[in-house]
Amino acid sequence: MRNIYLVAALILSTIIFSCEKKKTNESRPEENRPVKKVPPQIREYGYLLNDYRVVRDTIRLGDSFGAIMDANGVTRGEVFRISETVKDTFNPARIVAGKPYTILKAKDSSAAIKAFIYENDRINYTVVDLEDTIKAFTAKKPVTVKRKTASGVITSSLSGAMDHEGLSILLADKIADIYRWKIDFFKIQKGDQFKLIYNEKYINDTVYAGVENIEAAVLTHYDNPYYAFEFGKDSVSGFAKYYDNEANSLQSFFLKAPLKFSRISSRYTKRRFHPVQKRWKAHKGTDYAAPTGTPIWSTADGIVIKSSYTRGNGNYVKVRHNDKYTTQYLHMSKRNAKVGQRVKQGDVIGFVGQTGLATGPHVCYRFWVNGRQVDPYKQNLPSSEPLKEELKPSYYLHIERLKEELDSVPFKKIPKKIL
Missing domain, CATH: 3.10.450.350 (Nuclear Transport Factor 2; Chain: A,)
Incomplete structure (x- = not known):
């Protein structure tokens, strides 16, 4: 009888142990079961x-x-x-x-x-x-704007300085647009420095989509600081307007040059050896060497009074700005303006070429004051419309914080090799 009890107890224990084990196994997740990955939702x-x-x-x-x-x-x-x-x-x-x-x-x-x-x-x-x-x-697409500051030194060109600092080349274009009335970028100096407060656009917060605007800038040129602060927009073009720290407009009646980023290959002079005619004669214009096809701007508002071709000038356009000033643009590969057409400052009126008496692609820029051909770089040219007096208090209030922030950004050191 005793043995029967022992056998029964053993069987009962086995059953209970098996049930507990089964219960434990059922409650434990299967470690080797593959987890089905849910693909991320992509919205676009x-x-x-x-x-x-x-x-x-x-x-x-x-x-x-x-x-x-x-x-x-x-x-x-x-x-x-x-x-x-x-x-x-x-x-x-x-x-x-x-x-x-x-x-x-x-x-x-x-x-x-x-x-x-x-x-x-x-x-x-x-x-x-x-x-x-x-x-x-x-x-x-969803666009975010990121506010940034930058500083750099020009050792060869403005675009080269941007590249050296890892900045977008689009910033160089923006700066050139802001200062094109005040600074001749064909005379840019090694050691000129710049500082910027600007905004960049990003698609989906990651993909770079260009420069939104430059809020404030300072560019030292010949050791003179040129400040620029964005304030308002032009009523005709819609472009941003910039003023200096004394509320003077950075815009002028005339642009400093008829095209962007090039070099002056020959200046206005009363005596120059002509490379084609092989004789000494006056050169009453300023030559800007640039690649064929480079857009040529009208340097001021005006009316096209000539758009033609001659053996010497090649394709050329002449613009009368008012009773006092007239400009002319020679050796174009193609003209982009017709006689009688009204043009605005910065409008593309043609493209660089080497038609007529020219040895290489360039535009010869000529300038008349009261019917007399002169050197534009020796003229005291008029400025654009100044900031209205009633707007100056709000302007000074607007730039106070910006100038303080801009001045707090350190200038990059000028390399010893160009000092």
């Missing part, structure tokens, strides 16, 4: 891309909207209907080679196109939506 252009088959490509030379849609299963009749419906928002005939586009397709076997997205530029895009009804709209 206002769509959840996970829901579509995504095709990304770039417009190529010879591509058309119809051909792209046809290659993706849309009939010609449907393409015509889409084009007619969206033509007020999206003109299929004006797609440009090099622009990216994205096509969203259904994931099912039909692979039907649900949307066509055309990138007008890095920020703006146009959507042709075919989901339910045909419609089109324009939108912008």
Whole structure:
């Protein structure tokens, strides 16, 4: 009997142990079970891309909207209907080679196109939506603006200084635009220094999208500090206006030069050996050497009084600015202005070339005062409209903090080799 009890107890213990073990195993997660990863949700252009088959490509030379849609299963009749419906928002005939586009397709076997997205530029895009009804709209990618400061020393050129500091070349263009009335960048000096407070745009907070604006700057040139503070916009062009620390406008009636970033190859002189005619004669202009095709600006507002070609001048344009001042631009590869046309300061009136009596690509810039040809760099030229007196108190208040912040940014040291 005793043995029977022992056997029964042993069996009962075994059953209880097995149940506990099973319970434990059931409650413990399986360590080797593979974890199914959920793909991250990707939203772009206002769509959840996970829901579509995504095709990304770039417009190529010879591509058309119809051909792209046809290659993706849309009939010609449907393409015509889409084009007619969206033509007020999206003109299929004006797609440009090099622009990216994205096509969203259904994931099912039909692979039907649900949307066509055309990138007008890095920020703006146009959507042709075919989901339910045909419609089109324009939108912008999310853009954030980051405020920054910078400092640098010019050892060769302004663009070279930007590159050395790891800054965008677009900043050099912006600075040149701000100071083009005050500083002759063809006379830029080694050792000139600059400091900036500026804003940059970023798409989705990471992809660089250019310079938003320069709030404040100071550029030392021949040891003189030239301050620039953004304040208001031009009522005609919409461009930002800049003034110095004494509320003087940085803009002048005339630009310092008729083109950007070049070099003066020959100045106004009463005696120069002509490289083509091989004789000594007066050179009543300033030559700016630049690559063929470089845009040439009108240095002030005016009316085009001549746009023609002669054996000596080549293609040239002449602009009368008022009863006192006239300018002329010679040796163009192509003219971009017609007689009688009104031009604004900075308008492109032609492109650098070497037509006429010229040995290399350049523009010869000539300047008349009261009908007499003179050297523009020896003239006391008029400034643009000054800041109104009633706006000066708010201007000084506006720049007070900016100047203090700008002055607190240290100048980069000038390398010993150029001191």
